[in-house]
Every structure is written in C-alpha cells, then in structure tokens.
Amino acid sequence: MSGDALRVPGAALRRFIAGVLAAAGVPEEDAGIVAGLMAEADLIGADGHGVFRLPQYVRRIRAGGINLRPRIRIVAERPASALVDGDNGLGHLAVRVAAQTAIAKARSQGVAWCGVRNGNHAGPASLYARMALAHDMIGLYLAVGSANHLPPWGGLELLLSTNPIAVAVPAGEEPPVVLDMATTVAAYGKVKTRAQRGEPMPEGWMVDREGRPLTDPRRAAEGLLLPIGGYKGYGLALVFGLLAGTLNGAAMGREVVDFNADDTTPTNTGQAILAIDIAAFGEVAAFKRRVDALVRDIRGSARLPGVERIWLPGEQSHLRREERAARGVPIPPPLRAELDRLADALGAPRLGGISGADAAPQIR
Incomplete structure (x- = not known):
C-alpha cells in the first residue's frame, strides 16, 4: 500500500x-x-x-442495471430453508435478508439453509458468514461469482467463476476462525486492484491462452484465472456454483453475466448461506473452549525453519480490522x-x- x-x-x-x-x-x-x-x-x-x-x-x-426499489421477498420456504428473491436490487440487501432468515430459522431448527436468486455482487463472502457469530452460530456462505474467469480443467472456455466460500466459527477468548477464499488462486477483485495501482500480478494467478504466466493485470481480459489445487479447485468451483446458483434458479455457466463489461443486463447472481446453532449440538461455552484450545495448539505447533508464526484463518483480517478501526x-x-x-x-x-x-x- x-x-x-x-x-x-x-x-x-x-x-x-x-x-x-x-x-x-x-x-x-x-x-x-x-x-x-x-x-x-x-x-x-x-x-x-x-x-x-x-x-x-x-x-x-x-x-439501469440495478433495481433501486427492489421487492426482496421469500418465494419458497420450509422450516429449515428459504429462497430469497433479490429482485435485481443491490446484492448486499438480498444476502443480508438471507443471512438474517437463516439465523432466525436456525434458532428453532438447529440448522437452516437460505438461497438467493436475482441478486447482484454483494462484496466479500465473509461478511455474511460472520453475521452468525454474534448469535453463537457457525455461518457458511457460497456464491456464484459475478463474471466467468475460470475454464473447466484442461479447457479454454470461461464457463466458471471464482465461486467463493466463507466459513465463520466462533471461539471464546481467541478471534473467530474465519475462512474466506475463492476457488481460484486469486479473486478477480485482487486483479482489478492491482491494475488500478499499476502493480504486477505474481506468477501463478493467471495464464494466457497458451498456458504461459500472465502478470500484467491490464491484460487480464486475455487470460484465465487458475484454480486452487489444480483440478480439485475446478471441482469445487463447479459444485459451489451448483449449490449457490443452479439450486436457486440463479445464473451458472454460460448464463453468468459479466458485470464488469455489461451494465444493463440483470445478473441473476446466486448466493447461499447456512447457519448452524451450536447449542443444538452441545454447550456453547464448551464448544468455544475447545476451539480456543485447538487454535492455540495450531498456533504454538512446531514451525518450519524461517517461519515466524503459524496463522489461523481470519487472524490477519481480525488484526487488520483492529488496526484500521484505530x-x-x-x-x-x-x-x-x-x-x-x-x-x-x-x-x-x-x-x-x-x-x-x-x-x-x-x-x-
């Protein structure tokens, strides 16, 4: 910076x-x-x-690509599930409703799954998984990305997106464990910020259509994002998209609208959130103590030469929030x-x- x-x-x-x-x-x-x-x-x-x-x-x-006065509503519902229609409004609004609905249902049902259709880009995945933490719940969030930048493993056609996942697990004295990751090595938002700042990308984020490393973010439209873990990341992107998109009647595959290039077509972005009430499985305080103990075991475990600290998922964003709040x-x-x-x-x-x-x- x-x-x-x-x-x-x-x-x-x-x-x-x-x-x-x-x-x-x-x-x-x-x-x-x-x-x-x-x-x-x-x-x-x-x-x-x-x-x-x-x-x-x-x-x-x-x-005109966003509905400024959307009628966000639940269009299908059971005791432990709901489908929220975002009516092409700003994506944050629909996913927030889905998260609140999942949390409310999980209080009585133990677990609840809510999907979103007709949504839009809604920011980082962890925002919504974290909402469950204040209610002593575990949150899990999936989404279909807002543009396709990932080909099937071994292919060239961009049929998949970064399709992220976030999981937030409360702890006691330790910061919550919060995993927030794309199924690609780098989220496309990181590519865009590099381009704006005039900074190159590291090798391993993207390749061109000949499979050669692409490090100039200004040429990102010519390239392909690489999945995490090779073919395994491709498989995760596909499955997460089926759960967050296809299951909800939201866009997936060829249906995905590139909201970086198209400002007028509704994106029909799909998201899903799962809330798990820890009290449905045992004493909340005991669970948090066990999470604390595991976190401390991992952080205090033996390190490779040259490694100063072992980090838990979410620790760095927790510290960054403290620093930026100050x-x-x-x-x-x-x-x-x-x-x-x-x-x-x-x-x-x-x-x-x-x-x-x-x-x-x-x-x-």
Whole structure:
C-alpha cells in the first residue's frame, strides 16, 4: 500500500458511500445498509470488495442495471430453508435478508439453509458468514461469482467463476476462525486492484491462452484465472456454483453475466448461506473452549525453519480490522482520485481524511 494513501475512519467511509449511493438514487435506508457492509469490507482488508466497487455499482445504477426499489421477498420456504428473491436490487440487501432468515430459522431448527436468486455482487463472502457469530452460530456462505474467469480443467472456455466460500466459527477468548477464499488462486477483485495501482500480478494467478504466466493485470481480459489445487479447485468451483446458483434458479455457466463489461443486463447472481446453532449440538461455552484450545495448539505447533508464526484463518483480517478501526482505512491515490470524480459527478461530498475520533461502523 502506498505510503501517501489517505486514511479514512470507518464511519466517515460509511457516510461517504451512503451519500454517493443516495445521490445515485438509492433510498436512504438501503444506502445506509449497503454502505455499512461495504465499509466493513474495507475494515477487514477486503480491499477489492469495499469502496473500490462503488464506481462500478454507480455505473450499473445509472445504466439501469440495478433495481433501486427492489421487492426482496421469500418465494419458497420450509422450516429449515428459504429462497430469497433479490429482485435485481443491490446484492448486499438480498444476502443480508438471507443471512438474517437463516439465523432466525436456525434458532428453532438447529440448522437452516437460505438461497438467493436475482441478486447482484454483494462484496466479500465473509461478511455474511460472520453475521452468525454474534448469535453463537457457525455461518457458511457460497456464491456464484459475478463474471466467468475460470475454464473447466484442461479447457479454454470461461464457463466458471471464482465461486467463493466463507466459513465463520466462533471461539471464546481467541478471534473467530474465519475462512474466506475463492476457488481460484486469486479473486478477480485482487486483479482489478492491482491494475488500478499499476502493480504486477505474481506468477501463478493467471495464464494466457497458451498456458504461459500472465502478470500484467491490464491484460487480464486475455487470460484465465487458475484454480486452487489444480483440478480439485475446478471441482469445487463447479459444485459451489451448483449449490449457490443452479439450486436457486440463479445464473451458472454460460448464463453468468459479466458485470464488469455489461451494465444493463440483470445478473441473476446466486448466493447461499447456512447457519448452524451450536447449542443444538452441545454447550456453547464448551464448544468455544475447545476451539480456543485447538487454535492455540495450531498456533504454538512446531514451525518450519524461517517461519515466524503459524496463522489461523481470519487472524490477519481480525488484526487488520483492529488496526484500521484505530488508524482509518487506507485509500490509495488512484482510488481516491476516482472517488473524487464520482462524488463530483453526482454532487455528493468528497471523501475526506481523519476528522476526530470516529467510531467504526458495525455490520447490521
């Protein structure tokens, strides 16, 4: 991250995002909800899914690709399941409803699975898996990515996306264990942020159509993302897409709309979230103690030469959130310039620097 990046308090970032969305026509309450989730993405270090995405969302809104007054509703339901129709609204709104529904159902049923259809890009996967933590539940989230960048194993045609998974497991004294990963070596949002900053990609993220390493993110449209673990990552991308997309009647395979290139066609993005009530399986406090013990065993285990620390999934984002809540979210100069242009075009206030002791936003 550039040393001259602007540092913005989380709450100030949330207000800026909400102001821009409202100026673009999003109802005030919805703008506040989406802004809170986007700012939280930046606080945990998911830089490719927070305010970085704001210009793209506004572009789609202004092109008519987003329904600004969606009727988000449950269209199919059983005691431990539900299907939420997002009505082509901003993706965060529909997935939030699905997460809240899954959590409410899991309280009585022990577990609950909720799917989303007619959604849109909704930010990092862990935002929604983490929502279960406050309720002493485990959260699991799957999604179909918003553009296809992955071919079948051994193929060239882009028929799959990064199709991420996130799992959030509460602990006691230790930070929660939070896995958030794409089924590709790198999420496409990381490619986009590299391009904006003028930074090369490491070898191993993408290859060209001859199978040669591609490291220039400006040429990403010419390349193919690589799956994690070779053919195993391809298999995971396929199965996650079937669960989050096909099962819900959402887009998958050739049906997926590239929202990076098409601002007008509804994407029909699919997501799914599972909530597991720990109390349905035993005492919550005892479970958390066992998680703490396992975390400490892993962290304190013998290390290879040169390894300073063994990390648990989610520890680095936990520490990053603490640091950014205290010091502000860093906004690199190229992104700041783009956000200033966006605010000016909409007549919204520009993004400022640190102004007093501003509390960080909380996801709702």
